[in-house]
Amino acid sequence: MTKLTALLAPNGHFSIVKRNRLGHVYASAVFFDDPQRALSEYRGDKMSSQSFGSMHVYETKELSQWLMPQQVISNIWGLRTVLGLSTSQTIKETQSWQQGMLAL
Template identity: 30%
Template sequence: MVANIQAYLENLQQPWGQLYYDILFEQLKDIKGKRLLDFGSGFGLVANHLAKENQVLAVEPNEEMVALRVQDHPYQQCVGSLDQLASLEDASFEVILCHNVLEYVEDRKAILKEFTRLLKPGGLLSIVKHNEVGRVLQTVVFENDTRKALALLAGQDLETHSMGLAQAYDLDAAVEDLALEVKDYQGIRVFYGLQDNRFKGQEGWRKSMLQMELAVCQEPPYRDMAFFQHYWLTRS
């Protein structure tokens, strides 16, 4: 399945797409005064938000997404992928973000090696990834598709609505021979992806659901059932 950029953008403009960023921005709120790389920056929503209080370089391979990006605050935007990373100096960033990207690439290990090289010692790597348990829960509860859920349990990749096949991967295994250590993780989309969409346009839904999601995003077992997990790694 080829990525449908317009469908992806329209999804982000829905209440559930906006709520994802409400949660993520709250989890990123302590990042201030940093030299920051946003790899796979998409429409620039995170880069733009963090550029209010940080020096941000955004890298995105898809020219269509870059053309539609948000830029209310100044940040540098590049079109590229691994080639762009290779051109950057060692230990040049205090924070690197890579959100919902590594599921869709073949060169995951090469990208993580570049992140290790580019991070300063003690620097932070923020990775948002699909969670296999959350993917199965949504498929059974929201989509009511047990056949698809059983296929996911058997190891089949998840076909997302607009971005193609998302391949599950083990983050600990991906970084086991790198100078990166997983420190903590939070859940994103614990509850709201399980609700019928007819509730999500109601007045006050976004605010009340944000409060609910933030109340449990760092708590087991809720964070272990979320559709996305937000991992924090440090560079040793």
């Protein structure tokens, strides 16, 4: 963490991208039409992705402990979840849809 922090500009930030457990659970229910699978994953069963295989989701508390004391988590956003659920690639490219989804 010290080496990574040294690369930041003064008052700079970096982003951590991680799987969102609830987002993945919801996507499982929608994409696979399998609410039982989604509920099992919500309760802590192992998760997997068609694209990435077996998944381990680091909880925010665990990441916070790794970052301390040099860095803190200041914002948590779930944009991937919202964007990933749309099946229309064309609409994702429109500014009105992007702004509406960002507001949501």
